[in-house]
Amino acid sequence: MKSLLEKLNIQPVNAGACTGLDGWLMDSKGKELISYNPASGEPLAKIIQATPETYEKVASTAQQAFLKWREVPAPKRGDVVRDLANALREFKEPLGDLVTVEMGKIRAEGHGEVQEMIDICDFAVGQSRMLYGLSMHSERPSHRMYEQWHPLGILGLVTAFNFPVAVWAWNSALAAICGDTVIWKPSSYTPLTAVAVTHIANKVMADYGLSGIFNLAIGSGRDVGELMLTDKRIPLVSFTGSTQVGVHVSETVARRFGHTILELGGNNGIIVSEKADISMATRAILFGAVGTAGQRCTSTRRIIMQRSIAQDLTQRLVNAYSQVQIGDPLKPETLMGPLVVNTSVEEMMEAIQQAVAQGGEVVVGGHMLPDLGPNFVEPTIIKMPAQTEIVKTETFAPILYLLEYDTIEDAVRIHNDVPQGLSSAMFTDSVREAEAFLSAVGSDCGIANINIGTSGAEIGGAFGGEKETGGGRESGSDAWKTYMRRQTNTINWSKELPLAQGIKFGE
Numbered sequence: 007m008k009s010l011l012e013k014l015n016i017q018p019v020n021a022g023a024c025t026g027l028d029g030w031l032m033d034s035k036g037k038e039l040i041s042y043n044p045a046s047g048e049p050l051a052k053i054i055q056a057t058p059e060t061y062e063k064v065a066s067t068a069q070q071a072f073l074k075w076r077e078v079p080a081p082k083r084g085d086v087v088r089d090l091a092n093a094l095r096e097f098k099e100p101l102g103d104l105v106t107v108e109m110g111k112i113r114a115e116g117h118g119e120v121q122e123m124i125d126i127c128d129f130a131v132g133q134s135r136m137l138y139g140l141s142m143h144s145e146r147p148s149h150r151m152y153e154q155w156h157p158l159g160i161l162g163l164v165t166a167f168n169f170p171v172a173v174w175a176w177n178s179a180l181a182a183i184c185g186d187t188v189i190w191k192p193s194s195y196t197p198l199t200a201v202a203v204t205h206i207a208n209k210v211m212a213d214y215g216l217s218g219i220f221n222l223a224i225g226s227g228r229d230v231g232e233l234m235l236t237d238k239r240i241p242l243v244s245f246t247g248s249t250q251v252g253v254h255v256s257e258t259v260a261r262r263f264g265h266t267i268l269e270l271g272g273n274n275g276i277i278v279s280e281k282a283d284i285s286m287a288t289r290a291i292l293f294g295a296v297g298t299a300g301q302r303c304t305s306t307r308r309i310i311m312q313r314s315i316a317q318d319l320t321q322r323l324v325n326a327y328s329q330v331q332i333g334d335p336l337k338p339e340t341l342m343g344p345l346v347v348n349t350s351v352e353e354m355m356e357a358i359q360q361a362v363a364q365g366g367e368v369v370v371g372g373h374m375l376p377d378l379g380p381n382f383v384e385p386t387i388i389k390m391p392a393q394t395e396i397v398k399t400e401t402f403a404p405i406l407y408l409l410e411y412d413t414i415e416d417a418v419r420i421h422n423d424v425p426q427g428l429s430s431a432m433f434t435d436s437v438r439e440a441e442a443f444l445s446a447v448g449s450d451c452g453i454a455n456i457n458i459g460t461s462g463a464e465i466g467g468a469f470g471g472e473k474e475t476g477g478g479r480e481s482g483s484d485a486w487k488t489y490m491r492r493q494t495n496t497i498n499w500s501k502e503l504p505l506a507q508g509i510k511f512g513e
Contacts, residue, residue: 022224026217071218084134091127148500157185268476272428290459300404428471
């Protein structure tokens with residue numbers, strides 16, 4: 007572990023808040039937070055969390071930095087993000103390994119997550135020269151109408167453990183080129199990766215003589231999170247987490263007329279038609295359900311398969327699951343690491359019991375693996391007679407429910423009959439079936455795929471979902487607009503003062 011931190015140029019710092027290269031804030035009143043390796047239970051680091059007093063210092067610094075940063079031309083802001091991407095390239099291997107050690111995802115996924123950070127930075131650099139506004143024709147003669155986009159302010163960013171660094175980059179890269187500053191509250195399960203990323207960002211800021219653009223505040227929801235939600239200096243809060251907490255975030259920020267980006271629960275389904283390439287579907291389902299030990303918001307949790315192929319697909323999945331190697335996520339042969347904490351194991355076992363009580367049959371898996379460690383489990387497949395309450399509930403673990411259907415209309419109805427609406431997919435070689443699934447009466451999710459799985463979205467498209475997933479959009483497409491404020495401008499270059507709608511008001 008020491009060598010890993012040395013590769014990242016991280017010096018021992020026990021502070022949990024930072025505003026720049028020399029801005030690590032020591033707080034004697036802060037509570038200690040210990041980060042653990044979920045695979046071994048080994049303590050990795052001790053960090054002193056931010057108190058309300060420390061948060062105030064961070065927020066004040068971010069606000070002052072914003073007043074200057076907003077005046078920097080957007081392409082110049084893009085130069086900073088470009089160098090952030092290059093710094094991430096330099097540290098991709100050790101940072102990816104740190105993600106694996108602290109979060110538990112396998113090494114290939116840890117490195118893939120850092121690559122995702124690099125990709126979104128590259129995207130943001132190009133976007134910094136394309137913060138376009140529309141030009142409109144005025145109904146009044148000698149008038150010009152157009153819109154422009156201005157920096158918004160501070161972005162309050164709350165991220166989850168399952169993607170401890172990528173979601174920071176999704177938001178921070180775009181916020182930075184849009185002229186915003188960022189205060190980051192990471193998950194308490196993954197504070198060390200946040201410290202590592204902040205060290206990298208600090209060096210890039212220092213190269214440009216900047217501070218206060220990328221800020222860190224590690225702390226509890228009570229001491230940091232709640233202050234962020236109620237802070238009127240923060241016009242936008244991006245929150246990734248549970249639907250239950252997301253409701254509180256939305257209500258609290260809305261009370262002060264702030265805005266939110268909400269990335270909440272996902273209960274993602276794949277419809278597999280009898281016209282599908284079953285072999286390809288099997289591979290996609292395996293990655294979607296087992297990847298990251300089922301701890302992605304886009305993890306595949308429900309398979310809705312046509313009755314005529316149900317037996318064949320079930321057997322293929324059983325065979326595929328039997329080949330999944332579970333263990334140390336740093337080993338190249340490992341396909342599934344541990345759950346992040348033991349409470350996640352308990353929740354998974356409880357969900358399996360409920361599924362069986364509701365008529366489910368465990369086809370494969372269903373057990374803990376204490377010989378490997380307290381957080382290891384078997385990936386589990388459960389055949390369900392119908393979509394019961396437990397199937398409609400997202401369990402953040404590698405549980406896959408199998409359901410059957412007769413007609414495409416039945417499949418879509420089953421698919422949409424859950425509260426969540428993040429990612430969805432259908433496997434079919436039928437153009438009619440595919441187009442029906444992607445139509446207005448098909449999938450009700452923010453992401454809908456054909457012949458690829460629910461997991462592994464690219465940064466070029468907007469990411470987010472509907473219903474209890476929250477409606478937020480991050481990453482690509484025009485998601486950058488969320489981080490800016492729109493202004494409509496009308497210029498009268500005539501010597502007259504005509505009113506819109508032909509209104510006459512006096513002489």
